[in-house]
Amino acid sequence: MMIKTFASAVHGIDATTITIETDVSQGIKFSLVGLPDNAVKESQQRIEAALRLNNYKWPRQKIIINMAPADLRKEGSSYDLPLAIAVLAASEQIKNEKLERFLMMGELSLDGNLQPIKGALPIAIKAREEGFEGFILPTQNAREAAVVDQLKIYGVDNLMQVVDFFNDDVELEQTIVDTREEFYKMLNHTDLDFSDVKGQENVKRALEIAAAGGHNLIMIGPPGAGKTMLAKRIPTILPPFTLHEALETTKIHSVVGRIDKDTSLMTERPFRSPHHTISDVALVGGGTYPQPGEISLAHNGVLFLDELPEFKRTVLEVMRQPLEDRKITISRAKFSVEYPASLMLVASMNPCPCGYYNHPTKECVCAPGMVPKYLNKISGPLLDRIDIHLEVVPVPFKKLSELNETEGSAAIRERVIKARQIQSDRYQGMDGIFCNAQMSSRQIRDYVQLDSTSNTLLKNAMERLGLSARAYDRILRVARTIADLETSAGVESHHISEAIQYRSLDRESWGT
Template sequence: MMIKTFASAVHGIDATTITIETDVSQGIRFFLVGLPDSAVKESQQRVESALRLNGFKWPRQKIIINMAPADLRKEGSAYDLPLAVAVLAASEQISPEKLEKYILMGELSLDGTLQPIKGALPIAIKAREEGFEGFILPKQNAREAAVVDKLKVYGVENIKEVVCFFNDETELEPTLVNTREEFYKKLNSTDVDFSDVKGQENVKRALEIAAAGGHNLIMIGPPGAGKTMLAKRIPTILPPFTLHEALETTKIHSVVGKIDKDTSLMTERPFRAPHHTISDVALVGGGTYPQPGEISLAHNGVLFLDELPEFKRTVLEVMRQPLEDRKITISRAKFSVEYPASMMLVASMNPCPCGYYNHPTKECVCAPGMVPKYLNKISGPLLDRIDIHLEVVPVPFKKLSELSETENSHAIRERVIKAREIQSKRYQKTEGVFCNAQMSSRQIRDFVQLDPASNNLLKNAMEKLGLSARAYDRILRVARTIADLEGSEPVESHHISEAIQYRSLDRESWGT
């Protein structure tokens, strides 16, 4: 008897429906074809044990299973459940009538319990697109998949529940999630806040500008100045997720299995802070069977690179294209996958190897020439993609011991949201541009009109401070954001002067 069940394979951050065709006939051999990997091939032993321990029989006949399309590689152990149901249906232990209405996914333990899978959300989205009535999967992934409306999602704990459901012996309870209600309920909940930060008012101002315009930022300062503490609070002042952004970000985290069992939809912008020993593949994604890297996991959020010069040069160089294109394409001989990577890069570094160059009280002990050599670990093309360079100095004791309240994240976020709304209207007819940091040179000429005084100020600054040519566009982008924060349509001279001070590393005198 020939039976079809349906499963799904995740490719990039999208899913492809897999048809599992099973034929049980006279003979004694077992054949599993359709380009399965080792984990799929090993499913026979897991399925056989799970069936036997739950009172079902593994047919002592010839079993041929084809996983179509046969030229697409099938990976992982999540095909155990559809394979087991297919064998039971083909051997007439399950009624086949409802099989075509459901996508089945789940890894089986030897006792028949189901283990969680990766990629439940993109699979559910594909199931709804292709008109399936429901999705049966492990209970741990049910809330994640239930985000998708117009699809019945059944979370199960044991294969016996699935068999009884298809034989109409019991009913399964669908998992229901009010996506919008849960999303908006948790949207503004954060564990950290800018009110925790004492002093550093100039740094907070720069971070507000970076958040308002989506600008990449680097902080240079001695150990203990608060660079990491400040960076961790940047997501709290970024505009809240839209429902579309939350769904897109959750899909990426779902593919790598980083969604908690109690979570249905991500509501906080991601903050990723990989260690400086990370490999280039782990940062941008890839591997023999490609997976998203840290830059994709930080999509719609913040990628924080602490101690930037300590990262390997090759690791930093592979970031150049994703920072420009806001996506990463990973190509292999037989296929290529594309992952989104639209994140805000925030980096920090010490000013020199000992950490105390330009320190107000401690003396730098580095040998002559060590400071520029240390800075040169970061290539010019990478530095060119960072709009704001910010020097951070230690907070004096007087500021640390103050008991007065400082401005909280909510107040700063309100100003950021207003600035982003101005940019949204400005770029509504421009595809792929959502904030000032993404402006091209032509758009800068269109949207940043300087009066003679502002133009003269910028000219003098570039000549006297020795600013490089690459600083010109960056200054204008940042100045446009400063003007937006003030609600000003023209970019005025005081906007330009503030933007100039955020180009420390472009000055020829810095570090010499």
């Protein structure tokens, strides 16, 4: 008897429906075809043990299973459940009338219990698109999949619940999540706040500008100046997720299995901080079976690279194209996958190997020439993609001991949201442009008109401070954001003046 059950394969961050065709006939051979990997091939042993321990039989007949489309590689152990149900139905041990209406995924333990899967959200989205009535999956993933409306989500704990459901012996409990209520309830929840930061008012101002314009930023300062503490609080001043952004970000984290059982939808912007020993593949994604890397996990959020010069140069260089295109394409001989990578890059570094170059009280002990050599670990093309260079100095004791309340994240975020709204209106209808950091040279000419005073100021700064040519566009982008924070229609001389301050590393005298 030939039976069809339905599962799904995740390719990139999207899913493809897999039809499992199972035929049980006379004979003794077992064949599993359709490009299964080793984890899928090993399913026979797991399924056979699970059936036996739940008083069902593995048929002693010829079994042929085809996973279509047969030219798409099937990976992982999540096909155990649909394969087990297909074998039971094809050997007429359970009813098959409802099989074509449901998509199933789940890894079986030897006792028949179900283990969680990866990619539940993109699979659920595909199931709805394909017109399935429901999606049966492990309970741990049910809330994640239930974000998708117009699809019945059934979370189950073991194989027997699924068998009883298809035999009409029990009704499974549907998992229902009010997506919008869940989304807005946790939208402004955060454990960190800028009110925790004492002093550093100039740094807070720069971070506000970076958040308002989506600008990449690098902080240079001695150990203990507060660079990491400040970076961790940047997501608290970024605009809240839109529902579309939340779904897109949750899909990426779902593919790598980073959504816990109590979470249905991500509501906080991601903050990823990989260690400097990370490989280039782990950062941008890839592997034998491609998976999203750190830059994709930071999509719609912040990627923080602490101690930037300590990262391998090859690792940093592979970031150039994703930072520019805001996506990463991973190509293999037979296929390619594309992951989104629209993120805000925040980096920090010491000014020299000892950490105390330009320190107000401690003396740098590095040998002559060590400071420029240390800075040269970061290539010019990478620095070219960072709009704001910021010097961070230690906070004096007087500031640390003050009891006065400092401005919190909520107040800063309000100003950032207003500035982002101005930019959203300005770039409406322009594909791929959402904030000032994404402006091209032509758009800079259109939206940043300088008067003679501003033009002279910028010319003098370029000449006197030894600013490089690549700093020109960056200064204009940052100045446009400063003007937006003030709701100013034009870019004025004081906006240019402040933007010039944020190009420390472009000064020819820096580090010499």
